[in-house]
Amino acid sequence: MDTDQLTGLFRRITPAIITELVLVVIAAMVLAWLVQFALPWLANRLHGRRRHWVLALIPTLRILVVLVAIGWVVSLLIEPSLRNMVAILGTVGLALGFALKDYVSSLFAGVVAAYERPYRPGDWIEVDGCYGEVRHIGLRALEMVTPDDTVVVVPHLKLWSELIRNANNGGASLMCVASFYLAPEHNAHAVRRALHDVALSSPYLKLNRPVVVVMEDHPWGSRYRIKSYPMDPRQQFLFVSDLTARGKATLQAMGVEFARVEAMAGSGESNAG
Structure with a gap:
């Protein structure tokens, strides 16, 4: 000019x-x-x-x-x-x-999300370290509610740059994992059977889905994980708490020792048993 x-x-x-x-x-x-x-x-x-x-x-x-x-x-x-x-x-x-390039990018990502459906209302997803249930999907962003009842607004722009973990992917089945960390001296077969029975006797268990008890050996001891499904994904935290509490009581009644925190600190593990 x-x-x-x-x-x-x-x-x-x-x-x-x-x-x-x-x-x-x-x-x-x-x-x-x-x-x-x-x-x-x-x-x-x-x-x-x-x-x-x-x-x-x-x-x-x-x-x-x-x-x-x-x-x-x-x-x-x-x-x-x-x-x-x-x-x-x-x-x-x-x-x-x-100024609005990110906003427009979120709108385009919303169109892609409507077509590819990486998440739906009712899905339990984790985005950028936040885990919760999807309650609403808008043109620009979705709203998810965390287990602590906090509403988190996630722009669809995250589709381009973040990993989105979907726990149930539109279905009614959501796998839960309860972990136990035990000292090396114990009967592994008896522990697996006991933990399997703990899962089968849970009032939250979805009976038509498999129950698996997985064992891993480490220098400090053994890690056991109960992998099973609650009747409703919204019961996942009650389910894991029930498995953990009753599993711990069962193992203590069997005389099994849990791995020590001092021994596990050097291996980067944490005591969830």
Whole structure:
């Protein structure tokens, strides 16, 4: 853009325009301050949904104040012509493209997710270290609820860069694992049978799915894992707790010693028995 074009883009600055600019900026600052402090004051005097509704208005109203102020300032400084509007809109569009590229990428990933279905409502997934149940899938992101009842919003953008682990993959079967860490001196066959019986007697067990007890030997002792399925994926934590508590009591009644924490620290294992 040459000097003549650049000169024609802006209006001639006059004292009246400067005064109006100052008034617009002051008015925007006052309104933003009122929104920031008056609405929380009002919300603290309300209860229930009305309080949250008023608090949710704060960022929206502040953005509206800023956008109106920017539009007013631009209309005062820029000469209103078709050529100028096209130039401004092109610049704004380019800036928005860079600013919203992750948002647009999440939208495209949402389309891919709707087609490939790596997760569905009701699935238990792990994304970026967060594990929980998928409750809602939107265009841009999904909502999952962790076992601690925390809502986590995960953008579909994670499809491009993160591993997504799906525990039940749209089905009603979800494998659970209860681990036991035992000292070396014990009857391995008796322990496997006992742990197998513990799983079969659980009130949460899904009977039409297999129950497997896996053993691994280590320098510090042996690790046993009960692999089985609860009746409902939402019972997984109750199921594992039941297996662990009753399995531990059964092994103690058999006189089996658990691996010592000091011995396992050097091997990078942790005592879950």
